[in-house]
Amino acid sequence: MGRIDVSAEREGTPHELTVSPGLATLLLSDSPVARWELTGRENFRRVMEGTDTLALLPRSDVKEGTRLKLTLVFADGAAPARAELVLVVHPALAQRQVELYRHPRSMESYQQEVRQLRAEVGRAQAEVERLRATQARPDGLTGLLASGVMMDEGVAFRDLTLTFQRTQKEALSMRRVTTFRAATRAAIRATLQSHLDVSWRPMGAALVDGTGRTVSPLGIWPQEAIAPDAEGLIILELELPSSKALGPYTLKLWAEGGMHAVTVRNISFP
Numbered sequence: 142m143g144r145i146d147v148s149a150e151r152e153g154t155p156h157e158l159t160v161s162p163g164l165a166t167l168l169l170s171d172s173p174v175a176r177w178e179l180t181g182r183e184n185f186r187r188v189m190e191g192t193d194t195l196a197l198l199p200r201s202d203v204k205e206g207t208r209l210k211l212t213l214v215f216a217d218g219a220a221p222a223r224a225e226l227v228l229v230v231h232p233a234l235a236q237r238q239v240e241l242y243r244h245p246r247s248m249e250s251y252q253q254e255v256r257q258l259r260a261e262v263g264r265a266q267a268e269v270e271r272l273r274a275t276q277a278r279p280d281g282l283t284g285l286l287a288s289g290v291m292m293d294e295g296v297a298f299r300d301l302t303l304t305f306q307r308t309q310k311e312a313l314s315m316r317r318v319t320t321f322r323a324a325t326r327a328a329i330r331a332t333l334q335s336h337l338d339v340s341w342r343p344m345g346a347a348l349v350d351g352t353g354r355t356v357s358p359l360g361i362w363p364q365e366a367i368a369p370d371a372e373g374l375i376i377l378e379l380e381l382p383s384s385k386a387l388g389p390y391t392l393k394l395w396a397e398g399g400m401h402a403v404t405v406r407n408i409s410f411p
Contacts, residue, residue, distance in 0.1 A: 143239035145226070149246040152221035158211070160228050161235030162203050168195040172243045175216035181209040184230075192216075197228070205232050219245035291323040297411035298322075305407050312337050313394075313403045316372065322387075322410045326359075329377045329392065329408065335367045337401065342366035344397045346377055348390040348408065356381060356390075381410070 145156045160166045170193045177190050184203045189196040195211075207230040214223045224241060301318040316332040335341050342364070348356040358377040367373030375394070381387075388409030395402040 143236040145224075145239060145241045146244065147221055147224040147241065148244040149220040152223070153225060155210075155225040155227045157227050157229050158239060159231045159234050159236050160197060160199050161231055161233055162199050163201040164235040164237065165196060165198045166235055167238045168197070168241060169193065169239070170195075170213060170241045170243070172245065173216040174213050176214040178212040178214065179209065180211075181207075184209060199230065203230050205230055213241070215243065215245075217245070221245070294324075296321050296323045299409065299411040301408065305405050312401050313341060313367075315403070315405050318405065318408070320408065320410045322381075325380065327379045327381050327410050329379070331375050331377075331392075331405075332372060333367060333375060333394075333403065334372050335370060338369050340366035340368055341396055341401055343375060343394050346392070346394045348379065348392055350386070350388070350390055354382075356386075387411075 143158070145158070147156070158166070158168070165187075173192050174195075177195055179185075179188060182188060184200055184207065185197055186200050187196065187198040209228040209230075211226040211228055212223055213226070215221070221243065224243065298319055298321045301320060302316075305315065305318050313336065314334050316334050318332075319330045321328040321330070343361050346358050346361055348358075350356070356379055358379050360378050362376045362378075363374070365373075377392075389406070390408040392405045392408045393402060
């Protein structure tokens with residue numbers, strides 16, 4: 142007994158089915174078939190169609206190597222909507238009974254995938270526009286002034302090295318923490334000491350205030366990992382919800398999968 146599997150991902154890819162002159166072949170479908178489309182019917186003595194069964198008896202004089210197209214059009218409207226088969230004539234090696242298994246996919250799942258893809262494309266386009274706008278601005282102090290991030294009062298800073306609270310017994314520890322604040326942005330510069338025997342790269346970060354509200358960073362720099370048992374610099378840039386949201390906050394940093402998290406309390410801004 143032979144088996145053919147069809148799915149939405151491979152719709153349109155033909156499957157071969159071997160038939161022989163004078164020998165009957167029975168094709169069984171696990172899904173109802175609305176229509177069997179067979180080319181070259183004159184090559185068959187009998188063709189018996191059912192809602193899920195097709196019986197084929199090729200003529201005794203059909204030529205070896207003849208290839209005939211058979212299409213199953215399914216009745217339920219799910220994907221795949223059809224299955225494509227090629228009947229190949231062989232003098233002796235007919236597949237006498239073949240079961241066709243369809244792995245359907247609903248239209249709703251397609252629509253959900255389209256919505257997700259559109260959302261991802263929208264986010265990617267927004268990121269491209271943001272990068273273009275960033276590249277169009279000058280660097281350095283000129284860029285800060287031109288973007289409005291820094292106004293006449295400049296950038297205030299606060300050294301928290303003596304006041305922030307470390308979480309004990311962590312695989313990574315803070316050596317120094319400095320916070321900065323300009324007109325529309327804030328930043329945290331931290332020096333971390335790794336006690337791990339593997340490299341560590343921050344994949345996520347968050348500031349949590351006393352009410353549990355979270356502020357996510359606009360970016361984490363640099364992207365390079367901190368080597369095992371080494372020291373590294375990390376800078377987070379943020380957009381705080383208001384000019385009065387100065388803290389205190391709890392800073393959380395973590396690697397991929399939430400592993401080897403770092404927690405630092407009593408983070409405040411000037």
